[in-house]
Amino acid sequence: MxxxxxxxxxxxxxxxxxxxxxxxxxxxxxxxxxxxxxxxxxxxxxxxxxxxxxxxxxxxxxxxxxxxxxxxxxxxxxxxxxxxxxxxxGIELDTQMPTYTGKEDALTKLLMAEKVMIIPRAEGDLEAGGKIYQKQCASCHAKSGRGRGMFPMLVGQYTNYLKRQVDLYRAGDRAHDEEAVGGVLNTLDEKQIQDVLAYLTSIQDPKE
Ligand code: HEC
Ligand code: HEC
The missing domain is CATH 1.10.760.10 (Cytochrome c-like domain)
Structure with a gap:
C-alpha cells in the first residue's frame, strides 16, 4: 500500500x-x-x-x-x-491459497480465493537459470524479480507471456532497453531462456 x-x-x-x-x-x-x-x-x-x-x-x-x-x-x-x-x-495477489478461519461467509471466501495467483512451475534447470538471472537480469528487474520503477516485475507473470515478449525483443519488434535493442536477451540461447523462466516460477512466493 x-x-x-x-x-x-x-x-x-x-x-x-x-x-x-x-x-x-x-x-x-x-x-x-x-x-x-x-x-x-x-x-x-x-x-x-x-x-x-x-x-x-x-x-x-x-x-x-x-x-x-x-x-x-x-x-x-x-x-x-x-x-x-x-x-x-495496488492490487495485491497472493501466492498461496488462503487459510480460512472457519468464520468467513461464502462470499468472503470467494473473494479471498479470487486474489490468489500461482504460476505453474515451468520445466528447466533452476540452478542454471538462477545464476543467469542473478548475474544478468537482477540489476534491473531486482533480485526478487519484482522489478522497480520502469523495470517490470517478472515473477508472478504467465510464463508463455514472458516467453512471447522475449521472442519479440529478440526479433527487434519490441525495445528491451534503450541502450541496446534486444541487448542481453540476444546473448542467451533457448535453453538458457527456458532456465531463467523456470527459475522465475520458483521464486514467486516470497514466503518460501
Ligand atoms: C539494463 C536493464 C535490464 C536488464 C539487465 C534486463 N532487463 Fe528486461 N527489461 C528492461 C526494461 C527497461 C524493460 C521494459 C521495456 C519496455 O518499456 O518495454 C524490460 C522488460 C522485460 C520483459 C517484458 C516484461 C513484460 O511484462 O512485458 C521481459 C520478459 C524481460 N525484460 C526479461 C529480462 C531477462 C530474462 C533479463 C536477463 C537475461 C533481463 N530482462 C535483463 C530492462 C532490463
Ligand atoms: C480486448 C482485450 C484487452 C483489453 C480490453 C485491454 N487489454 Fe491490456 N492487453 C491485452 C493483450 C492481448 C496484451 C498483451 C499484448 C502482447 O502480448 O504484447 C495486453 C497487454 C497489456 C499491458 C502490458 C503488460 C506487460 O506486462 O507488459 C498492460 C499494462 C495492459 N495491457 C493494460 C491494460 C489496461 C490498463 C486496460 C484497460 C484500460 C487494458 N489493458 C485493456 C488485451 C487487452
Missing part, C-alpha cells in the same frame, strides 16, 4: 477502479490476466512501467491491436493513465 501513497500526487483511485471496468473484460477484475497468458497479469505491476506501456500502446511504439482502441487519447488521457496505473499497482 505504501507504493500507492508515494505515487499519489493527485492520483484518483476511484477513477482508476472505474477505468479498470473496461480492462477487466480481458485482464479480469483483479488484473490477473487470463487465457493462460494471452492476456498478461497487470495487477501489482510497477507504476512507472504500467504508465510507460500504456503510453507506448497509445503512441503505437508498442503494437497491441486488441488494446489500441482503449488507449486512444480521447479514451485515455494522461491523468487516466496515472489513475489506472496506481490502481493496478
Amino acid at each position: 505504501c507504493a500507492l501513497v508515494s505515487a499519489s500526487v493527485a492520483v484518483d483511485l476511484e477513477k482508476g477502479k472505474e477505468i479498470n471496468g473496461t480492462c477487466a473484460a480481458c485482464h479480469s477484475d483483479n488484473g490477473q490476466g487470463g487465457k493462460k497468458g494471452e492476456y498478461p497479469r497487470i495487477a501489482g505491476q510497477q507504476v512507472k512501467y504500467l504508465e510507460n506501456q500504456l503510453k507506448s500502446f497509445r503512441a503505437r511504439t508498442r503494437v497491441n491491436i486488441p488494446m489500441f482502441p482503449y488507449t486512444q487519447e480521447r479514451e485515455m488521457s494522461d491523468a487516466d493513465v496515472k489513475d489506472i496505473a496506481a490502481y493496478l499497482n
Whole structure:
C-alpha cells in the first residue's frame, strides 16, 4: 500500500477502479490476466512501467491491436493513465491459497480465493537459470524479480507471456532497453531462456 501513497500526487483511485471496468473484460477484475497468458497479469505491476506501456500502446511504439482502441487519447488521457496505473499497482495477489478461519461467509471466501495467483512451475534447470538471472537480469528487474520503477516485475507473470515478449525483443519488434535493442536477451540461447523462466516460477512466493 505504501507504493500507492508515494505515487499519489493527485492520483484518483476511484477513477482508476472505474477505468479498470473496461480492462477487466480481458485482464479480469483483479488484473490477473487470463487465457493462460494471452492476456498478461497487470495487477501489482510497477507504476512507472504500467504508465510507460500504456503510453507506448497509445503512441503505437508498442503494437497491441486488441488494446489500441482503449488507449486512444480521447479514451485515455494522461491523468487516466496515472489513475489506472496506481490502481493496478495496488492490487495485491497472493501466492498461496488462503487459510480460512472457519468464520468467513461464502462470499468472503470467494473473494479471498479470487486474489490468489500461482504460476505453474515451468520445466528447466533452476540452478542454471538462477545464476543467469542473478548475474544478468537482477540489476534491473531486482533480485526478487519484482522489478522497480520502469523495470517490470517478472515473477508472478504467465510464463508463455514472458516467453512471447522475449521472442519479440529478440526479433527487434519490441525495445528491451534503450541502450541496446534486444541487448542481453540476444546473448542467451533457448535453453538458457527456458532456465531463467523456470527459475522465475520458483521464486514467486516470497514466503518460501
Ligand atoms: C480486448 C482485450 C484487452 C483489453 C480490453 C485491454 N487489454 Fe491490456 N492487453 C491485452 C493483450 C492481448 C496484451 C498483451 C499484448 C502482447 O502480448 O504484447 C495486453 C497487454 C497489456 C499491458 C502490458 C503488460 C506487460 O506486462 O507488459 C498492460 C499494462 C495492459 N495491457 C493494460 C491494460 C489496461 C490498463 C486496460 C484497460 C484500460 C487494458 N489493458 C485493456 C488485451 C487487452
Ligand atoms: C539494463 C536493464 C535490464 C536488464 C539487465 C534486463 N532487463 Fe528486461 N527489461 C528492461 C526494461 C527497461 C524493460 C521494459 C521495456 C519496455 O518499456 O518495454 C524490460 C522488460 C522485460 C520483459 C517484458 C516484461 C513484460 O511484462 O512485458 C521481459 C520478459 C524481460 N525484460 C526479461 C529480462 C531477462 C530474462 C533479463 C536477463 C537475461 C533481463 N530482462 C535483463 C530492462 C532490463
